[in-house]
Amino acid sequence: MLGDELEVSIRTVYRDIAHLTGQRIPISGEAGVGYVLGTGYDMPPLALLPTELEAIVLGAQWVAAHGDTTLSRAALDVLSKVSAIVPKPMQSFISDPSTHAQPSLEALQDTADAASLRAAIRVGVKLRLCYRDQQGELTERIIWPVVLGYSDITRMLIAWCELRQGFRHFRTDRIHAVEILAEQIGEPRHRLLQRWKAARVSELAKFKNEAG
Known part of the structure; x- marks a missing residue:
């Protein structure tokens, strides 16, 4: 389905199709059946604002x-x-851009290969981590990877943890070893991503209420 491929809701697909047809893009089809782009139609050339x-x-x-x-x-x-x-x-x-991003002051030292982690996320397979927690203890986790997040000083692997039965954030510099498993994760990644986002919103709202 288009929604699964684009990782959006079916309502978003219908809305965007309606918007495109409103701009006279030759799309035929109907909701619940499918859509076809008119033969020979070319997208307009890329035009970017400053x-x-x-x-x-x-x-x-x-x-x-x-x-x-x-x-x-x-x-x-x-x-x-x-x-x-x-x-x-x-x-x-x-x-000669008018903006500039600050360079990283020091290279991040990771045992885990970021490219391999991203590949596992894309194909939707589980990972077995040997992870060193904040207390320095090594634990083994089977996780369903969702997103690899980047910041100025760390990388964070966001995943559903089978051991904890919840979403956890794993710093990649604390991953002692990682094994990519052949087993698929337990649900579509776009649903996992939606659940994680909802959990984050709930956590932030709870934090604001407690702080206020």
């Missing part, structure tokens, strides 16, 4: 400075591809 280019450059700068090797290289490749397609008057927004 602020949109600045956002892309700033994001790519940050990823290049704080991502793992694979993502850093990909971020620079993205800038090269965008630079190749934008008009000459817009080139300066890439070559």
Whole structure:
């Protein structure tokens, strides 16, 4: 289903299809059956506003400075591809941007390979972690990976933990070893992601109530 592929609700799919057909995009079909894009239709050429280019450059700068090797290289490749397609008057927004992301002060030292973790998330398989907790104790966990989060100083693997029967955030610099299992996670990733987001909203609301 489109909703599963795009990781959005079916209501969002219907709304976006209605928006596209309202712009005279040749889409045929109906809800509950499916949709087909008209033969021979080409998307219009990429047109970016100056602020949109600045956002892309700033994001790519940050990823290049704080991502793992694979993502850093990909971020620079993205800038090269965008630079190749934008008009000459817009080139300066890439070559001489008005924004700049602060470089990482020190390299993150991770035992776990970030590219492998992202691959496991994409294909939806379980991981077996040997993880060192805050007390320094090594524990073994079977987890369902959901998101690999990046910050200036840490990477965080967000996952459903079978041992704790709840969502947990695992710092990748505390992962002693990781094994990618052949077993699929217990539910579609987009549902896991929705549940984690809902849990985060609930936690933040509880924190605000207690603080207030």
